[in-house]
Amino acid sequence: MASIDKQLKELNKIQDLQQRSQWMNILHPLGKLLLSVFYIIITVSFGKYDLVPLIIMSIYPIFGFILGELSFKDGLYRMRLILPLVLLVGIFNPFFDKNILFYIGGTAAETGAAVQGGFAVTGGMVSMVTLMLKGFYSALSAYILIATTSIDDICYALRCLHMPKMIVIVIMLIYRYFGVMGAEAERIITAYKLRAPSQKGIHYKAWGTLVGQWLLRSMDRAEDVYESMLLRGFKGDFFTSKKSYGLLDILYVIIWTMILVLIRSRVII
Amino acid sequence: MHTGIHGEILRIENLSFTYEDNNHVLDDINLVAHDGESIGIIGANGIGKSTLMKLLVGLLLDYQGTIEVAGHPVNKKNLNHVREHIGYVFQDSDSQLFLSTIEDDVAFGPRNYGLSEEEVKEKVDAALAKVHISDLKNKHIYKLSGGEKKLAAIATILAMEPDIIIMDEPSIALDPRNRKNLISILNDIHSLKLITSHDLDFIMDTCERTVLLDDGRIIANGKTSEILSNKALLEDHGLELPLRLQK
Numbered sequence: 401m402a403s404i405d406k407q408l409k410e411l412n413k414i415q416d417l418q419q420r421s422q423w424m425n426i427l428h429p430l431g432k433l434l435l436s437v438f439y440i441i442i443t444v445s446f447g448k449y450d451l452v453p454l455i456i457m458s459i460y461p462i463f464g465f466i467l468g469e470l471s472f473k474d475g476l477y478r479m480r481l482i483l484p485l486v487l488l489v490g491i492f493n494p495f496f497d498k499n500i501l502f503y504i505g506g507t508a509a510e511t512g513a514a515v516q517g518g519f520a521v522t523g524g525m526v527s528m529v530t531l532m533l534k535g536f537y538s539a540l541s542a543y544i545l546i547a548t549t550s551i552d553d554i555c556y557a558l559r560c561l562h563m564p565k566m567i568v569i570v571i572m573l574i575y576r577y578f579g580v581m582g583a584e585a586e587r588i589i590t591a592y593k594l595r596a597p598s599q600k601g602i603h604y605k606a607w608g609t610l611v612g613q614w615l616l617r618s619m620d621r622a623e624d625v626y627e628s629m630l631l632r633g634f635k636g637d638f639f640t641s642k643k644s645y646g647l648l649d650i651l652y653v654i655i656w657t658m659i660l661v662l663i664r665s666r667v668i669i
Numbered sequence: 670m671h672t673g674i675h676g677e678i679l680r681i682e683n684l685s686f687t688y689e690d691n692n693h694v695l696d697d698i699n700l701v702a703h704d705g706e707s708i709g710i711i712g713a714n715g716i717g718k719s720t721l722m723k724l725l726v727g728l729l730l731d732y733q734g735t736i737e738v739a740g741h742p743v744n745k746k747n748l749n750h751v752r753e754h755i756g757y758v759f760q761d762s763d764s765q766l767f768l769s770t771i772e773d774d775v776a777f778g779p780r781n782y783g784l785s786e787e788e789v790k791e792k793v794d795a796a797l798a799k800v801h802i803s804d805l806k807n808k809h810i811y812k813l814s815g816g817e818k819k820l821a822a823i824a825t826i827l828a829m830e831p832d833i834i835i836m837d838e839p840s841i842a843l844d845p846r847n848r849k850n851l852i853s854i855l856n857d858i859h860s861l862k863l864i865t866s867h868d869l870d871f872i873m874d875t876c877e878r879t880v881l882l883d884d885g886r887i888i889a890n891g892k893t894s895e896i897l898s899n900k901a902l903l904e905d906h907g908l909e910l911p912l913r914l915q916k
Contacts, residue, residue, distance in 0.1 A: 412811050415769060419809060550769055576767050579811070583763075624764035627728055631757045632829065633749075633781030641776075641786050 404586045410478065411579060417470070418550040424468040428649040429553035430560045435656050436545040440538045442660045448527035449501065454534070456663050460656065461537055464544035475543050486535030490528040497524035551575045556640045565637050572638060580625065581618045588614055678704050678754075678832050678861050679725070684734035685885075686720060694720045696885040698734070704832065707855070707862040709872035709893060712882035713907030718865040721882070722835050725863070726757050739832050753782065756826030760837040762818035766810045771802070771821045774810065778829040796828035800854050816847030823854070833861045840871040869897055869911035881906060 418425065424432075439460050446454050465472050476483065503518035545554070555568045588610055592602060602610065684698040694717040702708055710718050723729045724736060727748045736743040739754040756778075759765045768774040775796055779789045797803045800820040805813070813821060819839065826834055839855070840848050852874045855862060866872055872879060872893060879896045881889040883906040889896050896902065900910050909915070 412809075415809060415811070419769065419807070552769055552773065580763075621764065624759060624761065625767050628757075628759060628765045628767070629777075631726055631728075631752055631755075632778035632825065633752060634777075635749075635781065639780035640773075641780075641789070 404582055404589060408579070408582045408586065411582070413474075414478070414547060415550070417547040418553075420469075422469055422548070423648075424464075424548045427548075427652055428643055428645050429549050429557040431645075431649045431653040432545055432549050433554060433557040433561075435653055436541050438657060439541045439660060442664050443537050443541075444534050445664065446530065446534070448530055449523060451526055451530055451533075453663055453666065454530055454537075457533075457537060457660075459663075460660070461540035461544065464541065468544060468548050470544065470547050475540065475547070479539050479543060482539055483536070486539055487532050489535055490531030493528040493531070494522060494524035497522060497527060499523040501526055552638075552640055553643075555638065556643065569636065569638060576625070577618070577622055580621050581614070584617045584621060585614055588617070675704050677701055678739055679863075680735065680737040681725075682735040684721075684724065684732055684736060686717075686724060686729065686732045694885055695724075695732075698885075698887055700880065700887065700890070702833075702861050702863070704861055705859050706878060707864070707876045709876035709879040710863060710865040710882065711867070711869065711872060711879060711908065714867075716882050716907075717885050718882060719837060722757065722837060722863065722865060725833075725835060726755050727751050753829075754831055755833040755835065756829055756831035758822050758826055758834065758836040758839060760841060762815070762822040765822040765825060766818060768810070770807050770809060771797070771813075771824070772806045774821065775824045775828045778825060782829070792828045792830070796824040799827055799857070800824045801850070815842050816844065816850070819843060819847070819851065820854070823851075827858070831860060833863065834858065836862065836864045836866075838866050838868075839864060840866060840868045867908075869903075869908065870913055873897055873911050873913070881908075883907070 439457075443454070443457055446457075464470070465475065499522055500520045501523050502521050504521060505518045549557075551572060555572045558568045558571070559565065589602070592606065592610065593599070596603070679700070679702040681698055681700040684695055685693075686695040687693045698721065710721065712718055720729065724732055725738065725743065727743050727745075730743070730745060738751045741747045741750045741754070743751050766774050768777060772793055775793045776789050779792045784792070793806075794803065797806055800823050802817060802820050802824065805817060805821070808817075810818070810821070823836075823839075836855075839851060843851060848871065852871065855864075855875045862875070864872065864876055876893050878891065879889070879893040880887055881896055881902070888906055889899075889902060897911050898914055903909060
């Protein structure tokens, strides 16, 4: 129960972040979405041994957190489920790629053969770190986008990109139903716990019934929400207010695009 | 959207309805309502009040008889026309409010009817002002209290300026102050209002006409003051006198 309640509160906190009147939140969502996607593409396009430019690529998430006034600690906490997966990618690389790239310390780094006292850094080690960084940065940039842009704005940006409206509506409704299903799950578990105070957790025999109840009740609630939409003229498309571009929106995208392109083309190293 | 129709705006003739599982809920219902009226629909649990309301807005369609909203028969072909004239405030406000902020939610209806952004803004501001929550415009839905959610749900309907407003148990879970506030707001709304409620004091405060349903039929249809003071009638049909009339 506490866990579901906590998750719902986390969802609400992210919505609070999205609704701030901070300048990054006000930027046009299309620019932010395109920039995030562009950053991820550029990040993953680096070669497996391109450690130095990848380290420089950290400039985008660093500035994103600073300019967006986001807490790095909270960001890491909210990504705690995905980060282990991201960091585990490539963990076996050191076992497969034992090619020595360079030595740290030692005296004969040029030949690479007989080095005294140096630490041999293999290709596997470097590629493991670059893979981790790529995943980490991608997750951070996605978080920056989510923390500064509401789901309605992201969907608006997707519609601007001519994403089929059916897909956009499905994304929007799935997001809405997280809250609905979470609230229903919390009610059911609270009702169970109040009548089974000495029980630790939920008895396995009750799981089937509770999950069934949860689905049925969530479906009922979802149907009510859908009916409410239909009764207010919903015909399969979400209309939102048109957002106009300002100079800041354009500059933000152009400056970051130039910086990322310069890093990718090794002008900035 | 408000049409400015005066006079008869809702006509129900010989309405009967049976659910797919052969549960016969409504039988030979006849009702005519006019612009500006406020009608309380009362009755014990499970006698078909909610079913009747869902039939009026076309959420249930396989009925026998006639339902006409602002001159449009309620059928699959006319649903869009019918729903332009009729607004439904759900019992559970959480079902009504599904967007991030009050402003977005209230704007949802007007935008769907193709109004320009300026018109949408005007209607949103006017609807919020009517229910006295203009200051909550940018507030997140999940941060609202029960009373604020109810007012926001009503604002979502008022923004569409419907000719008919249906309210399912609007006073449920409201504290006395919010309840009083809601009564005053409803009395200032001049559309036809159909209010279902078990809170008979609330019906007394908001409706000049009352329809008593039981066993799928209309048992009484008349002045609220007469029906709600008839102890024998109410008790025969599973209700009690409003609290203020009980000694």
